[in-house]
Structures are given as C-alpha cells and as structure tokens.
Amino acid sequence: MSQLATAPTFKPFNLALIQLGGITSDKNANLKHAREMILKAAGGSEDGKKADLIVLPECFNSPYGVDHFPNYPERIEFKAGHKYDIEKSQSESVKMLSAAAKEVGAWIIGGSIPEQDTDDRLYNTCTVYSPQGDLVAIHRKVHLFDIDIPGKITFKESETLSAGTSTNFFDTDFARIGLGICYDVRFPEMAAIAARKGLNPATLLTQCIGCHALIYPSAFNMTTGPMHWELLQRSRAVDNQIYFSMCSPARDVTSNYIAWGHTMIVDPMQVGFSGAAEDETIIHVHIDPKTFHEARAGIPVTTQRRFDVYVDVAASEPKEK
Numbered sequence: 317m318s319q320l321a322t323a324p325t326f327k328p329f330n331l332a333l334i335q336l337g338g339i340t341s342d343k344n345a346n347l348k349h350a351r352e353m354i355l356k357a358a359g360g361s362e363d364g365k366k367a368d369l370i371v372l373p374e375c376f377n378s379p380y381g382v383d384h385f386p387n388y389p390e391r392i393e394f395k396a397g398h399k400y401d402i403e404k405s406q407s408e409s410v411k412m413l414s415a416a417a418k419e420v421g422a423w424i425i426g427g428s429i430p431e432q433d434t435d436d437r438l439y440n441t442c443t444v445y446s447p448q449g450d451l452v453a454i455h456r457k458v459h460l461f462d463i464d465i466p467g468k469i470t471f472k473e474s475e476t477l478s479a480g481t482s483t484n485f486f487d488t489d490f491a492r493i494g495l496g497i498c499y500d501v502r503f504p505e506m507a508a509i510a511a512r513k514g515l516n517p518a519t520l521l522t523q524c525i526g527c528h529a530l531i532y533p534s535a536f537n538m539t540t541g542p543m544h545w546e547l548l549q550r551s552r553a554v555d556n557q558i559y560f561s562m563c564s565p566a567r568d569v570t571s572n573y574i575a576w577g578h579t580m581i582v583d584p585m586q587v588g589f590s591g592a593a594e595d596e597t598i599i600h601v602h603i604d605p606k607t608f609h610e611a612r613a614g615i616p617v618t619t620q621r622r623f624d625v626y627v628d629v630a631a632s633e634p635k636e637k
C-alpha cells in the first residue's frame with residue numbers, strides 16, 4: 317500500500333474492465349484464460365488507446381462458493397511497506413498477474429482469489445500490480461457476504477473465510493484508487509473513508525486518503541443483482557463524488573453460483589456510465605478528471621459535510637442485549 321500523505325494529481329487514464337467468462341474448477345485453465353484476456357484488454361479500445369489499468373472480477377481463479385474457497389488456497393504473505401519478492405512467492409496467481417502486468421506495461425487489479433495466511437485463515441483477497449510487475453497492494457474483503465433471503469439465496473462466506481481488517485488503496489501516476497470487494501459496497505462508511513480519510517499504516521495517523529476512483533472486483537447474483545447492483549454503485553459515486561466501478565464475472569447459467577454480470581463504471585455526475593451485458597466482454601472507458609472536478613465545484617457536498625453534527629456514527633451503534 318502506498319504511504320503518500322497526498323494523493324497524486326488526477327490525470328486522464330484508460331480503464332479496461334474484464335467481465336471474465338469460462339471460470340471452471342481447473343485453476344490452471346482459469347489462469348491461462350485470464351492472462352489471454354489481460355493481453356487482449358491491454359491492446360485497448362477500438363480507437364487504439366492502450367489501457368493504463370486493467371481489472372479482473374472477484375474469484376477469477378476458482379468457482380465462487382464457500383465449499384470451493386478451501387480447495388484453492390494460495391499463500392501471498394504481503395507486508396505493506398515492504399518490497400514483495402515475486403520470485404519467492406508461492407502463489408501462482410500472483411506470479412501470473414505480475415508477469416502479465418510487466419508484459420503489457422499496465423496496472424492490474426487482479427480480481428480476488430482465496431488467500432491462506434500463515435495462521436491458516438482464508439481470506440477473499442484482491443492483489444494489485446504496477447506496470448513493472450510489482451505487487452503494490454492487497455485488499456482482504458472486509459465485509460463477508462452472509463445473507464439469507466428465503467427461497468432465493470442463502471450464502472455464508474464466514475463459514476470458510478475470515479474478514480479483512482483494513483481499508484486499502486494504491487497510487488498510480490494518474491490517480492489514487494481505493495479498493496473493496498463486492499459486498500463491501502453495501503457499507504457506505506468504507507467508501508466514505510477511502511474518499512476522505514483513513515489511517516496511514518506507516519505513521520498510524522489519520523490522514524486524507526482522497527481516492528479519485530473506487531474499484532471493487534465483484535460477483536453479485538441473480539437475486540440481489542437486479543435489485544441493487546447499479547443502485548449501490550451510483551449511490552457510492554454520488555455520495556463521495558468519485559468514479560465507482562464493480563467488475564463481475566460473465567454470467568454462466570450452468571454454474572452453482574450464477575453471477576449477475578453487468579460490469580460497470582459510473583462517474584460522479586452520473587452523466588454517463590459504461591456497462592456490459594451478461595456475456596464475456598471487455599469494457600474500455602476513458603476516465604476524465606473534468607467530471608470529478610465539475611461535480612465537486614458545482615455541488616460541493618464534499619466540503620459541506622457537517623462532521624461537527626454527526627461526529628461519530630459508531631458511538632450510536634445499538635448495543636446487543
């Protein structure tokens with residue numbers, strides 16, 4: 317994770333979101349296919365603009381499901397603030413993504429994979445790579461997807477996964493990007509912190525994080541997808557006056573967990589957003605800071621917030637009886 321106190325200047329950049337299809341139980345095949353799609357995405361849009369940042373979906377190297385996570389564990393052992401040695405990494409997904417980032421010369425948000433820590437706990441973890449192939453940040457899903465909508469969907473990630481405990485971001489030469497994974501989108505506090513302030517791991521001081529965009533590898537389903545997928549992303553983008561994007565796997569109706577698809581990105585003014593349908597595809601979007609600045613200048617909620625009135629949300633949390 318970057319430890320800069322000040323965010324880099326927001327400059328235009330080209331984003332490629334891979335709505336990955338064909339995810340099977342064969343990890344090698346999944347990695348091979350993801351690599352092919354990264355190479356394709358890097359080539360850029362039809363007008364030939366090369367991608368600066370490429371994104372994969374949640375759980376891109378294995379099927380998505382509580383029974384599957386323990387069968388695909390990878391040890392990453394990333395320590396924020398320390399140079400990560402890719403050569404010594406035991407994770408084949410990390411090695412593939414690092415090599416691909418270097419080969420195409422672009423930043424990669426490597427979706428998420430089941431990660432096993434040294435304490436043997438499993439996490440749903442996103443890894444991020446620089447164009448030089450360095451692993452620069454990780455994000456462990458903070459809010460585990462435990463829901464029960466009778467007759468529709470019951471899912472309990474906490475049966476096999478543990479929750480991450482930090483908000484995370486990384487700096488590129490064009491923007492500061494905040495990370496989350498799927499269900500994390502339902503917790504507006506996390507996005508608000510990423511857009512406004514957070515804890516600097518180096519100094520343990522609260523600092524302005526000031527992300528320009530939040531990007532969440534995700535995989536909504538056929539029940540909550542139509543209800544909330546678009547609404548939540550639009551809300552987070554407007555609440556925080558930032559770009560917001562979730563990248564999904566393609567829909568596979570033969571799979572046990574059917575992903576909603578509809579990978580999308582929304583800008584802070586909601587004047588335009590790009591989105592996919594259900595099938596495998598790559599969305600190319602040119603991100604222009606102009607909309608970000610216009611939103612903040614025209615409707616300045618970012619500076620009008622009254623933290624003196626709503627000092628501490630956690631303080632009013634209802635206590636368990």
Ligand SMILES: O=C(O)CCC(=O)C(=O)O
Binds near residue numbers: 461500536537544
């Ligand atoms: O929040 C939702 O409705 C879906 C979340 C989800 O699918 C996930 O966290 O993987």
